Amino acid sequence: MPAVSGCINMLDSETKAVETPEDHAEELRLWLRLLTCTTLIEGEVRGRLRQRFDVTLPRFDLMAQLDKAPDGMTLSDVSKRMMVSNGNVTGLVERLVESGHLDRRTSETDRRVQVIRLTKLGRAEFRRMAAEHETWIADLFADLTPKDVRELMRLLAKTKASAQKSAARRRP
Amino acid sequence: MPAVSGCINMLDSETKAVETPEDHAEELRLWLRLLTCTTLIEGEVRGRLRQRFDVTLPRFDLMAQLDKAPDGMTLSDVSKRMMVSNGNVTGLVERLVESGHLDRRTSETDRRVQVIRLTKLGRAEFRRMAAEHETWIADLFADLTPKDVRELMRLLAKTKASAQKSAARRRP
DNA sequence: CCGAATTGTTTTAAGCATAAAATGATTCCA
DNA sequence: TGGAATCATTTTATGCTTAAAACAATTCGG
Numbered sequence: 001m002p003a004v005s006g007c008i009n010m011l012d013s014e015t016k017a018v019e020t021p022e023d024h025a026e027e028l029r030l031w032l033r034l035l036t037c038t039t040l041i042e043g044e045v046r047g048r049l050r051q052r053f054d055v056t057l058p059r060f061d062l063m064a065q066l067d068k069a070p071d072g073m074t075l076s077d078v079s080k081r082m083m084v085s086n087g088n089v090t091g092l093v094e095r096l097v098e099s100g101h102l103d104r105r106t107s108e109t110d111r112r113v114q115v116i117r118l119t120k121l122g123r124a125e126f127r128r129m130a131a132e133h134e135t136w137i138a139d140l141f142a143d144l145t146p147k148d149v150r151e152l153m154r155l156l157a158k159t160k161a162s163a164q165k166s167a168a169r170r171r172p
Numbered sequence: 173m174p175a176v177s178g179c180i181n182m183l184d185s186e187t188k189a190v191e192t193p194e195d196h197a198e199e200l201r202l203w204l205r206l207l208t209c210t211t212l213i214e215g216e217v218r219g220r221l222r223q224r225f226d227v228t229l230p231r232f233d234l235m236a237q238l239d240k241a242p243d244g245m246t247l248s249d250v251s252k253r254m255m256v257s258n259g260n261v262t263g264l265v266e267r268l269v270e271s272g273h274l275d276r277r278t279s280e281t282d283r284r285v286q287v288i289r290l291t292k293l294g295r296a297e298f299r300r301m302a303a304e305h306e307t308w309i310a311d312l313f314a315d316l317t318p319k320d321v322r323e324l325m326r327l328l329a330k331t332k333a334s335a336q337k338s339a340a341r342r343r344p
Numbered sequence: 345c346c347g348a349a350t351t352g353t354t355t356t357a358a359g360c361a362t363a364a365a366a367t368g369a370t371t372c373c374a
Numbered sequence: 375t376g377g378a379a380t381c382a383t384t385t386t387a388t389g390c391t392t393a394a395a396a397c398a399a400t401t402c403g404g
Contacts, residue, residue: 024310026321031213031309033328038210039255040335041203048342050393058360076382083211088361090384095359112369112382137203138196139341143334144327149198152327155320156205162315163212169311170220222363230390248352260391262354267389284352284399 034159041140048136053129058084060133062092063101063118063126072117074107101125206331213312220308225301230256232305234264235273235290235298244289246279273297 046057065081066073073081079089093116096102101122107113118126141149218229237253238245245253251261265288268274273294279285290298313321 024306026318026325027310027313027316028306030313030316030321030325030328033325033332034206034210035214036255037328037331037335038206040332040339042207043255044335044339044342046392056359056392074382075384079383083208083215084360085362086383087363087385091360110370110382114383134196134200138199140335140338141199141202141331142338144199144330146198148327148330149202151323152331153198153202153205155316155324155327156202156209158316158320159209159313159324160205160212163209163216163312166312166314167212167216170216218362228362228389246352247354251352256390257392258353259355259393263390282352282400286353 041137044140045133045136049129049133052132053125055129058092059096059101060126060129062089062096063122064130066102066116066118067123067126067130070117072115074113074115078116096122213309216312217305217308221301221305224304225297227301230264231268231273232298232301234261234268235294236302238274238288238290239295239298239302242289244287246285246287248285250288268294 042057049055049057049060061082062078065078069077075086075089075093078093079086082089093102093104093114097104097116101119102116103119103122104114104116107115144152214229221227221229221232233254234250237250241249247258247261247265250265251258254261265274265276265286269276269288273291274288275291275294276286276288279287316324
């Protein structure tokens, strides 16, 4: 590297930050680490759900959404909440209705809309799974102090906001 | 709630922390937030890869692993690194060999082993994609200060270690 | 040596996931 | 009022993903 450009960079770095054309290696590493953590935990939860309850993670997630909505949700709501495609929800719901965990009916007021709810069976099974699930999560995060947890919550909130802003820039 | 048990809990909370039989709501919220962040960013990256380069995220991830290993990797290595199942890699590799991005050969010394490498085409295309990919990530994390990034890195490292420990407890 | 584990990969069956196009219902507004 | 736009969902085509079983090659221990 020519000495001159090195100097320019050094001067820049005093005023603002390192400003080499592209120095985003740190963010990239952060993203990979975030992804690793999530994949690790998700895999662990998936395996335990399968072993203990013979249920898949997507099914569990869907039931978790419905457990929070006693009056039911539309498929679109579910799709937005779970951040998955519409078509995905259609199939997932189909299987859970089939197995008796979900009740599905067409809205009275808008015949485009399908409203789904947990059945009695579905709610009972979900509650049973959720109780144990919570202990798994607690165990997976066991080495974090309460302060760590608070700090992570704060930083991830900031991360989420940043990512949403960036996404919105591309699709306004 | 009876007043007595309320008092007991309050006393406990002074010495150590709230110790109701199960109070893991914070960890649960943290997990959901972590998952949300990852899903959000992953979806954004997936969409941009598809739009700009007509490539899927798993293909990109596999090529990223191989770019770091000029001498190639075995399928098992790839599978461990990517934290996906063996069978998954088999199919992924098949399609990338088919499209001319990967070269695959049986190891000279162990005929069970398949060694895969990026082809010239594969490497060139990956480099092109990776450069742009890095700017997307930088943009997605743009609102985090360098200090935020460092702090997140540290806390996620701790999280990863905690989760690995917990996973190891179940499968020693 | 040789059979029993182990290791690396593939196959199988089922389910999950996406994007894009299609379908059907509602709303908007000229 | 009637057509266009929008909205909710489903369908289609393709690809990803997993767990478990099957297969094949190697290593290990007696």
